[in-house]
Amino acid sequence: MRRALLKWLAFFSLCCGLSCALWSPPGPHAELPPVSSVPDDDSPFGPGAVEWVQARFVLYQTGLAPFEVRRVAETIIAESERLGLRPELVLAVIYTESAFHAFARSPVGALGLMQIMPETGRMLAGELGIEWRGPETLFDPVINIRLGTRYLALMHSKYANWDRALAAYNWGPRRIDRRLESGRSLPSGYVRRVTAQLQSPRTH
Numbered sequence: 001m002r003r004a005l006l007k008w009l010a011f012f013s014l015c016c017g018l019s020c021a022l023w024s025p026p027g028p029h030a031e032l033p034p035v036s037s038v039p040d041d042d043s044p045f046g047p048g049a050v051e052w053v054q055a056r057f058v059l060y061q062t063g064l065a066p067f068e069v070r071r072v073a074e075t076i077i078a079e080s081e082r083l084g085l086r087p088e089l090v091l092a093v094i095y096t097e098s099a100f101h102a103f104a105r106s107p108v109g110a111l112g113l114m115q116i117m118p119e120t121g122r123m124l125a126g127e128l129g130i131e132w133r134g135p136e137t138l139f140d141p142v143i144n145i146r147l148g149t150r151y152l153a154l155m156h157s158k159y160a161n162w163d164r165a166l167a168a169y170n171w172g173p174r175r176i177d178r179r180l181e182s183g184r185s186l187p188s189g190y191v192r193r194v195t196a197q198l199q200s201p202r203t204h
Helices: 002-023 049-057 066-083 087-098 118-128 135-139 141-159 162-171 173-182 189-198
Strands: none
Touching: 049 066, 049 087, 066 087, 066 141, 087 141, 087 162, 087 189, 118 135, 118 141, 135 141, 141 162, 141 173, 162 173, 162 189
């Protein structure tokens, strides 16, 4: 009886350890591969894609009604496919920027799901023919996703490298250009956080 109990406890401990290994994101000092090295196989476009995104949103306090979450999920899939982005990368950026909260506001004034600065939002809205009603426009989650994915795609088009593109999304392209011109290394904290979330089971 005691032997059986010990075996059961050993099995239970193994299962718990395996579960923690699967669900815990890498620590802040973990060595992570660059974003460009994370496999992009099986990105979800097609039947079930919208539901796949919705399932990620419901894990968090978004501040959105269910019908709004549906519209946001549809927008993420549509814009990702149109712009050649990976939906899981878009979700990783959203998590890193706002933890999926549609009304997030940063200390420097970035707003919404993808934490867009009002000046950048106004510029992107003009490019896309979206009516700009002031900074509050960025609290419309669908508009925020359209503008944020557009900006993310523009940064990748400019740098042709996801690590640089993500650094520019966070720091702004002018600051990244100055660092590149001076030969200084790029800030890596933001890129590491996005990469860690991209590898998290919650993103897959």
